[in-house]
Amino acid sequence: MSQNLDSLTDQIRDLAEGRQAPVSLAERALARVQSHAELNAFVAIDEEIVMTQAKAAQLRWQNGAPLSPIDGIPIAVKDNYLTRDYATTACSDAAPLEPAGVDATVVANLRAAGAVIFGKTNMHEWAYGATNTTSNVGVTKNPHNPAHITGGSSGGSGAAVAAGVVAAALGSDTGGSVRIPSAACGIYGFKPSYGRASRHGVLPLSWSLDAPGPMATELQDIVHLMPYFLGADPKDRSTAHAKPFGSLPDVGPLKLINLTGAGLERSAEVDGAVNAALRQSAAQVEQRTLQDIDRYFAAWEAILHCEASAYHQPLLQTRAEGFSPVTRAHLEAGTRLTGVELLTAQKLRGDLIRYLTTDLGDWDALVLPTLPVPAPAHGEDWQEFGNRRVTTQDSMTWFCWLGNLSGLPCVTLPIAKSSKGLPIGMMLMGRPGADEALLAAALRIDHTLKSKG
């Protein structure tokens, strides 16, 4: 791993300048699927389907009429997005194997721009977990060290990008599932504001928390991909008031708030990396303590489990044996939460949003590590950090769920390597609906860190 990967942005430039062509991009990506087979990043890929798309794109470039700057660029898709050419399994034997034939809205948007829909990536079963160790096709392995996990649930997409198979991939994020494998695999990942990106055609985990998002080699890649994610989609009512992606605003001096508090502990190594990055960022940084983390976390869990159980009720009744035991246990536990507990959770969600967006005053981004520890090794059930002993599952969502419960847009940047050579990510959260401003701030910080790094 860690050959110098070319980014989506590089590929866009190379295509435009005629130094690269869709067929060779596709052939290289297919070859890398083979050479990185041990990562187990893909669950479905069809060479003929890929090459047919690449050849059509190549013809369009040859005719001087590409559909868009990304025409012919391979993009991998998490296996909970419906895709015209592949079945969709959510990596679960309980899935009714959604037939091919329909594209999720984001996939359809990318396809209309000529992107090569490259194949389906491995994921945590039904996206109901953050380690990618529960999947009906087996675990994914971290390109930085195959003895370590990728995190999840979009672990296959994370591994495929980090290994350089594709420059960008699609993930989905209910408690961090885009950001967790992005941080664990050392790439960039973005979760849009709740309600700005269409989930139509993405199998739900928890409809009031879910967001689709891009994972990519460079932050600028994400800027290139956002227009295909954001905007109103009549097929997803949550996007009724969503604006399309706009231009990035000019950024003045940045004010960051570094969140800490009981329940936001992190390992000394991660804490050191984030503090070093903040020092280098040239931004104004204020530290604030976030109270009541335990209550907010319980609220996120209650909403997640209730909504997931409600969505899966029909499958639980007809195909219960298809779920892995741990996923099935989650879903059955979800049915035991009371309505009053759910309503209390929904009220706490409102309190958190008000606290972050109003009570904290003026800020450009809220800062947390993306993960409290670097990617754990396969087989590690527990993580210890900051006087805590936490399951590996809970350590993966440790900070990220805050972005889903609040609906704020979030981005993760790779900022350092651990002593064992595993990536460390930093998360920035923006104001609700202000995805462009968050990306502008993140680009500034990322550029500053790279120029000093």
Place this chain on the structure above:
Amino acid sequence: MSQNLDSLTDQIRDLAEGRQAPVSLAERALARVQSHAELNAFVAIDEEIVMTQAKAAQLRWQNGAPLSPIDGIPIAVKDNYLTRDYATTACSDAAPLEPAGVDATVVANLRAAGAVIFGKTNMHEWAYGATNTTSNVGVTKNPHNPAHITGGSSGGSGAAVAAGVVAAALGSDTGGSVRIPSAACGIYGFKPSYGRASRHGVLPLSWSLDAPGPMATELQDIVHLMPYFLGADPKDRSTAHAKPFGSLPDVGPLKLINLTGAGLERSAEVDGAVNAALRQSAAQVEQRTLQDIDRYFAAWEAILHCEASAYHQPLLQTRAEGFSPVTRAHLEAGTRLTGVELLTAQKLRGDLIRYLTTDLGDWDALVLPTLPVPAPAHGEDWQEFGNRRVTTQDSMTWFCWLGNLSGLPCVTLPIAKSSKGLPIGMMLMGRPGADEALLAAALRIDHTLKSKG
């Protein structure tokens, strides 16, 4: 009862023409409280507070500077609205006796217009029932026949208006609590669209179903009162997008849909009265069958019980002995509903809204009886109609809950008397947010019926 009552509209005209004065209006209303004391309509009234307001209004009229056309008109207030001059009890010993000193937004709006906030009216304990037979100050009696109930939960307001104590009163409506006593007592009642009227300062029963609304002698009275109800209130987030009350639109030929189906049965007498009214209305009337009433009703109940239980959790833990046994049993049952049941109910609410507003096609109003039977007698636990045997409680909300689950604006008109001389009401439901159009249609129908009656 049934002296020729003067309406709010009459009082507005008489004040403007100098034929009536606030002090004599107040004195007459206070005298009628005494002469109708057996109705048990009021739980708190203070002559000095009333007369002080009336005298101030009279001075303004004498100075040629009334605050509004309703300056000096007495309006009674259900005892779940906070009022500056009176404590608020929700007719429950469990209530923490909200101290006087603060007005609910609707009360504050009326007070700013000079209305005399006349006293607090009896109600079903915590508004958690539709008969007005559970109250810590005893039952209310129907002015048309004191052996019969008023219905509830705004039964005191209904009795006060029907008896001519006041021309108009405030109610609140979670499953029909404005419309039920209005129909049972032979007056007009209006439930605004969900989210157009502020509930700030009205003790909640179920926050996603609750609406405040006026009850009055004539439909035109309601038109006069709507500006004090509708519009955005920063203190009630559900009104964030609420428009203030606008002018009534011109009405073309009306298309009504008469809803029937299993679960929408009514007595032959009520059915005959509604059909006669529809024939006389000169409107185009189409009959449509509403399916799945049982599932929608269960959804309304689940939302009601969960939200009520969540709201009352603190009181249940500290003052449980203050609730009547039946209210306490409801609240405890609500805690046993699951989150999945609540989410299923919330989904069904969306289905119902789509069905009524979209699938049913074009319509100006949906029509149902307000109640399936005339006001039951005190002591009757069951009602029989249309091959059903239904508790008196369920017979009161039989149709009305549809307006709360869907959020549609609703109005009830008195259209006939039963063989026993008890009023029969007809309900019209309008399009969401189109309260003005519903009132315009209802005025047309009411005028037509009166001109032929």
